[in-house]
Amino acid sequence: MATAIAAIGDNGPPEPINEAYEAIKLHIDDLFETAQGFLDGEPIANQETADLVSKLIDDARKARSAAEAQRKEEAKPWDEGKAKVQALWTPLTDEKKGRCALIADTAKRVLSPWLQKLEDEKRSVADAARKEAEEKALAAQQAFQQANFTDLGARQQAEALLGEAKKSEKLAAKAEKDKAHAKGGDRAIGLVSVWTATITDRRAALLYYLVVDPASFEAVIQRLADADVRAGIRSIPGVEVTEERVAR
Numbered sequence: 001m002a003t004a005i006a007a008i009g010d011n012g013p014p015e016p017i018n019e020a021y022e023a024i025k026l027h028i029d030d031l032f033e034t035a036q037g038f039l040d041g042e043p044i045a046n047q048e049t050a051d052l053v054s055k056l057i058d059d060a061r062k063a064r065s066a067a068e069a070q071r072k073e074e075a076k077p078w079d080e081g082k083a084k085v086q087a088l089w090t091p092l093t094d095e096k097k098g099r100c101a102l103i104a105d106t107a108k109r110v111l112s113p114w115l116q117k118l119e120d121e122k123r124s125v126a127d128a129a130r131k132e133a134e135e136k137a138l139a140a141q142q143a144f145q146q147a148n149f150t151d152l153g154a155r156q157q158a159e160a161l162l163g164e165a166k167k168s169e170k171l172a173a174k175a176e177k178d179k180a181h182a183k184g185g186d187r188a189i190g191l192v193s194v195w196t197a198t199i200t201d202r203r204a205a206l207l208y209y210l211v212v213d214p215a216s217f218e219a220v221i222q223r224l225a226d227a228d229v230r231a232g233i234r235s236i237p238g239v240e241v242t243e244e245r246v247a248r
Contacts, residue, residue: 020074024067031059057247108189111182115191118180126175133168140165 035056044050092098143158181188199205210217225239234241 018074020070024063024070028063028067031056031063035060054247111189112191115180115182115189119191122175122178122180126172126178129168129172129175133165133172136161136165136168 038049038053038056044053090098092100095101140158140161143154143161147154147158179190181190183189225236228236229241
């Protein structure tokens with residue numbers, strides 16, 4: 001069987017060469033190769049070498065600036081396009097401030113009092129059913145305790161009371177599971193518990209969490225200390241500020 005030979009171009013045209021990228025990459029690769037000759041683990045022995053290393057740092061900074069400028073230039077159409085799409089859709093789709101979110105949030109606020117009213121009514125029914133079930137269970141228990149086991153009629157009456165107690169228990173359990181809902185859409189809307197923490201004693205809360213999660217406090221303290229040191233503060237209670245001279 002003859003083997004079909006693919007025509008030229010069947011695999012699609014080659015990707016266009018990004019000449020700016022290739023030129024910048026070649027320059028940075030050359031810098032990297034040059035750097036390997038100086039940065040070989042040996043300490044600098046003379047001023048001439050120090051000046052060459054200083055120039056290498058300057059060249060690397062300039063190369064990075066050129067590469068970043070070119071990256072921004074090439075990304076600009078994509079960034080502008082994305083920003084334009086975001087500006088178009090965000091007012092509609094934002095999870096907190098979009099129009100759909102505003103509709104849903106406002107509707108939930110209007111619906112919540114009605115659902116709470118239904119919930120209170122259902123809880124009242126459930127509480128009454130639970131009370132009735134407990135009363136019937138107690139009556140059945142007392143009937144069994146008082147019944148003469150040789151008295152068939154008393155036994156029958158106690159069994160009847162037990163049966164009523166079991167039915168009442170099932171009804172009470174069902175009533176307790178019955179929740180208030182609004183079912184106008186694909187998903188029913190009901191009430192959920194939202195718990196909110198309000199700090200009333202900062203010192204007590206601080207001491208508690210300092211023991212429970214010391215790593216988080218250390219990270220916050222470190223961030224605050226770093227910010228103060230950068231601002232020129234050199235004396236901070238509980239913090240040792242040290243100086244290290246580095247090339248820059």
